[in-house]
Amino acid sequence: MQGGSMSTRTLGLIGSAAGGLENIRPSLIEPAIARGWQVAVTLTPTAGTWLQDSGELQRIEDVTGLPCRVSPRMPTENSPHPPIDCYLVCPASSNTVAKLALGLADNQALTSVCEAIGGQVVPVVVFPRINAAHVRQPAWNSHIDALCSVGVHLLIGEDIWPLHEPRSAPGKDLPWSKILDAVDAIVPGQGPSTPS
Numbered sequence: 001m002q003g004g005s006m007s008t009r010t011l012g013l014i015g016s017a018a019g020g021l022e023n024i025r026p027s028l029i030e031p032a033i034a035r036g037w038q039v040a041v042t043l044t045p046t047a048g049t050w051l052q053d054s055g056e057l058q059r060i061e062d063v064t065g066l067p068c069r070v071s072p073r074m075p076t077e078n079s080p081h082p083p084i085d086c087y088l089v090c091p092a093s094s095n096t097v098a099k100l101a102l103g104l105a106d107n108q109a110l111t112s113v114c115e116a117i118g119g120q121v122v123p124v125v126v127f128p129r130i131n132a133a134h135v136r137q138p139a140w141n142s143h144i145d146a147l148c149s150v151g152v153h154l155l156i157g158e159d160i161w162p163l164h165e166p167r168s169a170p171g172k173d174l175p176w177s178k179i180l181d182a183v184d185a186i187v188p189g190q191g192p193s194t195p196s
């Protein structure tokens with residue numbers, strides 16, 4: 001089934017330029033569609049260049065049935081994506097996390113999520129794909145506190161993403177199932193119907 005045409009929930013997946021981005025189609029998008037989500041993907045400009053270069057951008061469009069957003073729309077254009085039920089920022093680079101915390105919306109991905117954070121209607125889940133050095137950056141804790149204080153669901157901690165030193169964990173896989181479980185818990189789908 002392309003793009004979850006029978007879906008009742010739409011996941012706004014935001015990908016930034018961090019490890020794991022190369023695997024979002026097989027590891028996140030296709031499993032989300034199998035769980036009943038329609039998936040609308042928006043990429044930061046750098047993430048867009050990475051997936052364009054590898055050919056994944058086209059494959060993502062094929063599997064979701066929706067255009068992958070990288071650039072902002074023209075003022076005369078309508079949004080190419082349907083209304084979103086939940087945003088998932090995954091992988092979130094330390095740069096994208098910092099910008100979200102500060103409300104910097106200088107690309108389409110940040111624009112969508114910043115508006116959702118302030119709007120307080122559509123839930124936002126963020127998986128920071130970061131290392132120990134990112135966390136030691138002096139502004140990191142204040143960014144996390146700012147996002148938590150407005151209800152952003154941050155998937156952080158030893159049980160979900162143990163920190164490693166830079167360049168010490170090449171190829172470390174993201175906890176894809178735990179990430180999707182978190183999103184499913186926040187916006188549950190229609191479970192199997194029970195006979196009356």
Ligand SMILES: Cc1cc2nc3c(=O)[nH]c(=O)nc-3n(C[C@H](O)[C@H](O)[C@H](O)COP(=O)(O)O)c2cc1C
Binds near residue numbers: 017018046047130134
């Ligand atoms: C190969 C490569 C892998 C990277 N992996 C990460 C990563 O896992 N986490 C991270 O925070 N930054 C990572 N970076 C750095 C980000 O790509 C960089 O900060 C970029 O400006 C993020 O842009 P964006 O947040 O707009 O996507 C990586 C860079 C390269 C070249």
